[in-house]
Structure formats: C-alpha cells, structure tokens
Amino acid sequence: MITTVKELPFQSVYNELTAICNASQVHLLSPENRHYGKDETMDKEYSFDILVKPDSSEQIADILKVCTKHNMPLTVRGGGTGVTGGALPVNGGVVLSMEKLNKVIKIDKTDRIAVVEAGVISANLYKEVEANGMYFPIQPGSSGSCQIGGNVSENSGSINSCKYGVMADYVLNLEVVLPSGEIIWTGTDMRKDTAGLNLTQLFAGSEGILGVITKVVLRLIPKPATEIHLLAGLESIESAIALCHAIRQSDVEPSAVELLDREAILLCEGHYGYSMFPQHANNAHLIIKLEGHSEDYIFSLVEQINSLAQDIVKEPILIGRSTEEINKIWAFRKGLGGILNTGNRFYRDIDAAVPLSRLGEYVQHIDMLAKKYECNIVKFGHIIDGNLHTMLILEKGNEASSEEELVRDMFREANKLGGTITGEHGIGLIQKQFLQNQIGDVKYNILLQLKKLFDPGNVLNSGKVIA
Secondary structure, eight states: EEEEEOOOOOOOHHHHHHHHGGGGGGGEEEEEEEEEEOOOOTOOEEEEEEEOOOHHHHHHHHHHHHHHHTTOOEEESSSSOOOSSTTTTTTOSEEEEOOOOEEEEEEEEETTTTEEEEEEBHHHHHHHHHHTEEOOOOOTTTTTTHHHHHHHHTOOOOOHHHOOGGGGGGGGEEEEOOSSEEEEOOOOOOOOOOSSSSSHHHHHHHHTTTEEEEEEEEEEEOOOSSSEEEEEEEHHHHHHHHHHHHHHHSSSOOOOEEEEEEEHHHHHHHHHSSSSSGGGGGGGGEEEEESSSSSHHHHHHHHHHHHHTTTTTOOOOEEOOOOOHHHHHHHHHHHHHHHHHHHEEEEEOOOOOGGGGHHHHHHHHHHHHHTTTTTOEEEEEEEEGEEEEEEEEEEOOOOTTTTHHHHHHHHHHHTTTTOOSSSOOOOTTTTTGHHHHHHHHHHHHHHHHHHHOTTOOOOOOTTTOOO
C-alpha cells in the first residue's frame, strides 16, 4: 500500500536544491522513481516530494542546510534493503539517495584499513578488499545491493557474526554531515584512540537520526587460508540447539552456524525441487562454516564437530568444499527470503535475540504464540548467536489484526529472557513503539536529548527509532 501525506510547500526547497546540484540530480516524485518510497519492509510504501542524488559531502552539507532552514523532512536512503522501515519517507519531504557516493577511496594493507564512500555497494567492497589480499568479514545477506553507509547506520550483522562480531566492531572513523550542515570526522583512523567520548560508536547504529554518514574507515583483517562448509540434518530444533550448546562449550569457533526449521526446509524443497536429507532428518538443518590457517587445522575442526554431534545428529554430516557443493549447501538459506516474498504473501521479520542458554525457552514460547494467534511463523538464521529470524508470514490485503499484539508478546518474552527486540535489523519505523519498554525511561530520555542536540528541528529521518 502507498501512504500519502499532505502536500508540503516544497517549491522553494526544490529551487535551492537545483542550485546546489546538477539539475539531473534533483527529481520530483514520478512513477519512475516512486520505488524510492519503499524498502523491504513488508508492503509499506510512502510518498515524498523530492528525490536528490548528491555526489559529494559538500553537496549533502548544503542540502541539509536548506532542509533545516525550511524545516523540510529529509530521509537518507542507502540500498533500500532494510526490513524495519528505516529508509521510508514517512513524513514526505526529501529523499536523499547515497548511490552516487560510491568510490572505494583507499585500501591500505600496512594500516589494514579501507576508506570508502557511504554509497559503495557492500559486495563491491568485499571483492576489492580480497583482491588486495585482505578480508572484511561482516557480509550481510543483502550485500549485493545494500550499501556500506547503511550497514554502519544499522550496525549490521551477518552469518559471520558469531565469530567476527558486527559492523561497529570494524568502524574506526566516520565522516558525518550534521543537520546544521557542519562536516565532522568522529574520530581517527587508529585502532587505539581514547581522546574524548567515542562519537564513532554513537553514530554506528544510529539509524540515520543524528547525521548523514558520508565516508567510512573500516578495519580489515587477514583472509583465512581455507574454509569448509558442513550441513547437518536434525530431528528437531531442540537437537540443533543442543549441538550449538556443545559447540559453544568446546574450543571450536565456527564463523557461521545457521538454522533452517521444518517450515523453511519444506518451502525451499518445493521451490528448488530437491531434498538434502531423508524426510526424518528434515525437521531442522544446521549449516556450519569453519575457517582456518591450514588444511590440517580445518579437518581437525571437522573431526571435533563430528565428535560433538555423534549423539545428536542421526544422519551423516555433509561436507562441501567445491563451489558447487558449497552453493548447494547454502542455496536454501540464501534463497529463503525471496521464496517467502513470492505470490500473495510477504513477511514481517522479527530478529529478536536471546542468550543461547535461553534459546530453547524462546523457541517454545514462539511455537505457543503461533498456535495462539493462528499465525504461520518460519524460523531460520543465526542460531548460535541466539538471533533467530522468526518470520511472520502474512497475506497481501489480509493482514492479521492481531499482528502487533503477537509481536509485542514475542518481544516481551525476549526481554524476559535477557535478550533484545532486535539483534541486527534495528528499530526503524515499525519497532519504535517497543523500544522504551526494553531500555527503560532513563535511557529513552537520553536518546531523546541526543536527538534534540544533533537535530533540534527533527528534520533528519523523523518518525524513526524514537517517538
């Protein structure tokens, strides 16, 4: 559905923006560009007035001055891959696309850093980094279209997060344009820097409500010499959780451990036309990625996994080494999102996370809620992090009236178990009403004061994260 807001007095803003940018960079809303009013958040779509595509930090600074002067809402847009509405122009106004700031400025092997503009497509950076003999491990599933600036703004995770952490763990420094039009660097390019409060980490995960990230300095690491991919078929999610407990209590540190539940497996089998295991092992799949410095080391890890799994996994664990084998192992996991979004259905992605020690309780509660609300929930994702994606499957034009109460119950349980309402997708638009309950009044008021400090006119990405 498309939501229309009242028409804003934008003619003077349009004139000033065309004076700042080339005329080809400024566009009024049209059928050709209306897709900038939506992202991957269910079926939500919003109208806006002006689309602008700047090509420099200086242009962005001037654009923000204009919007602040006219109190014109401005929404920054990266690759449009978010699922919580962070890039939706809910108050109309200006959509600022970062797509033209797409240069990899420098890769330095001595300092182990990459300096990039915020609009660089994430997968393009990974390829260039690896061509220079280095590695950047935070690679979201949408890396073929998401942008580095958006990854920083959301503090994105990835399948590798169980070993390597999240985006903020690799951000050393940021160039940011403030709503006032001032351009700052938040820190230095050093791994060790204790000069003042850490503004870099404040902006990482700020979801675009404090400033516009225009350049990013990222820490790089050496690329692992070898890797291997395993696929285990299990009789239940409980068995999958038990194996994850055993792995966490060992000295094996996998770089990915991903779950597919029975519903996810059946959907993928129907789509691709083949099964990976006999039916009795199709209640859960675990994909395990191992990396190491040598072939001998990597196979020692495989032996440890087989030993840990011997009383849990009934079917032989499949091993993938060739590109063909690896692609087949990962096909179900990587293709599931697209499969869930076909036909007359779409999904709401709940990415709550709980401690691994409490994950079994959380899954049991989710199953109970699915029955209570008569909702189909598909579970998959980063199981060893306790960060499951629990996808509410909805039908277009027939959204469940109980959806928000179901989500509230899921989040309440995650909080009760010591977890969080979002492990990697952020608060955005559709989860802001749940934030205060998790963090409490004092912390919530601190967020409000920070927003007022950086953006007193509430121009930048208004309507997101906080009320």
